[in-house]
Amino acid sequence: MNRSFIKALVIAVPLTLAGVSCSKDKNDNTNVTDIEALKKQILADAANIVCKASYQDMFDKAQALKTSIATLNTTTNDANLADSQNKWRAMRTTWEQTEAWLFGPVAEDQIDPRIDTWPVEFNDLESILSGNQALTPEYVAGLEESLKGFHPIEYLLWGQNGNKTAAQFTVREKEFLVSLTANLVKLTTEVRDSWSVDGYDKQLANAGAGSTEFTTQQAAFLQIVDGMSGICDEVANGKIKEPFDAQDPKLEESPFAKNSTIDFTNNIKGILDIYQGRFNSDGKGLEDLVREKDLxxxxxxxxxxxxxxxxxxxxxxxxxxxxxxxxxKVQNAMTKIQALFNVLDGDLKTFVQKNVK
Incomplete structure (x- = not known):
């Protein structure tokens, strides 16, 4: 998803006063009423244009994956397998971006571990496949977290070495795949509804003005910043560092689809989405407040x-x-992501604490 990093800007900076530091690139004459309205708009757009819209998008892509896998189940050929793999990747892209705002119901209701626990031990999946338990959606719902969600589906679609063909599918594998996908749709429905039906969108949008989740605007803004910095920490010091230090590919996030680096990239892309208040459409984001005060x-x-x-x-x-x-190159990626973490968790957090109450 393309993002414009720098908006057009024309600035005139008077330099006639000796000894005056120009640490900020904009003056402080913006109307206070306008700034307060901007803060409210940022939270409303974070709730609706980013969070709620992204979870609707993920639900839609889960439905598309379910439909594709149903077709693969009845007509098991390589073209339909490729379509299911592409649908998995598409849904995965949205999910990884949303991890930059992994707060609220997706965390509180433990949806994150139920949808995206890794690494997956494929031997455990093979034990299920070699058993005689009916692989119903109800059975899948009762499995431990590492045996459902994105990565067991990934394993079934790509195989251990990432080169699975349609001819290699067993009836039981397809049965498991159908039920795993049904469970994935159920979880994405929960996330979508927690924002759009149960009203978490209003909790964030109305921070400091009747919200029981965020009693101040500052608490909501800091939650957004913590989501941004938190995914940096997870990518640099968990997703990348752990398999890198152990020199063990089995510890990587999406090994079967060879999708791990794409996952990391989408995690980091999501940071700019929430910072700019954009997902599939444009809104106001923290960027707009920061640009009013400190370019x-x-x-x-x-x-x-x-x-x-x-x-x-x-x-x-x-x-x-x-x-x-x-x-x-892997070490450099960790270093650059850590540098991003430092400015988010340090300077941006301090900015919010100073400018939002």
């Missing part, structure tokens, strides 16, 4: 974000191979 901070966030994306793009082979043969 240098805005530029720092965007330059470090771009550097993190570039470092991930520099990894040119599947992540499980890169941790062995492109170690300097």
């Amino acid at each position: 240098s901070l805005d530029a720092d966030i965007k330059s470090k974000h771009a550097a993190a994306i570039a470092a991930l793009n520099d990894i040119t082979i599947p992540f499980g191979e890169a941790i062995v043969t492109q170690q300097s």
Whole structure:
């Protein structure tokens, strides 16, 4: 998803007063009423244009995956397998972006571990497949977290080595795949409804004005910043570092589809989505408030974000191979993501604490 990093800006900075520091790139004459309205709009757009819209998008893509897998189940050929793999990747893209705002019901209701626990031990999946238990949606719902969600579906669609063909599917594998996908749809329905039906969107949008979840606007803004910095920490110090330090591809996030580096990139892309208040359409984001007060901070966030994306793009082979043969590139990605974390968890958090009450 393309994002414009720098909005058009014309600035005139008077330099006639000696000894005056120009640490900020905009003046402080913006109407206070306008700033307060902007803060409210940022929270409303974060709730509706970003969070609620993204979870609707994920639900829609889960439905598309379910339909594709139903077709694969009845007409098991390589073209239908490729379609299901593409539908999995499409849904995965949205999910990974939403991990930059992983707060609220998706965390509180434990949907995240039920949908995306990794790594997956494929031997455990094979034990289920070799058994005689009916692989119903109810059975799948009762499985431990690592045996349902994205990654068991990934394993069934790609196989252990990532080169599965349609002819290799067993009847039981397809039965399991159908029920796993039904469970995935159920979980995405829960997430969507928690925002659009149960009203979490209003909790965020009305922070400091009747919200029981966020009694101040500052609490809501800090939650957004923590989501942004939190995914940096998880990617750099968990998703990348753990398999890198252990030199063990089995610890990577999406090994069967060879999708791990794409996952990491979408995680980091999601940070700019929530910062700019954009998903499938444009809104107001934290970016707009920061640009009213400190353009240098805005530029720092965007330059470090771009550097993190570039470092991930520099990894040119599947992540499980890169941790062995492109170690300097993997290390550089961790370093750049950590630098982004530092400015988000440090300067941006301090900015919010100073400018939002």
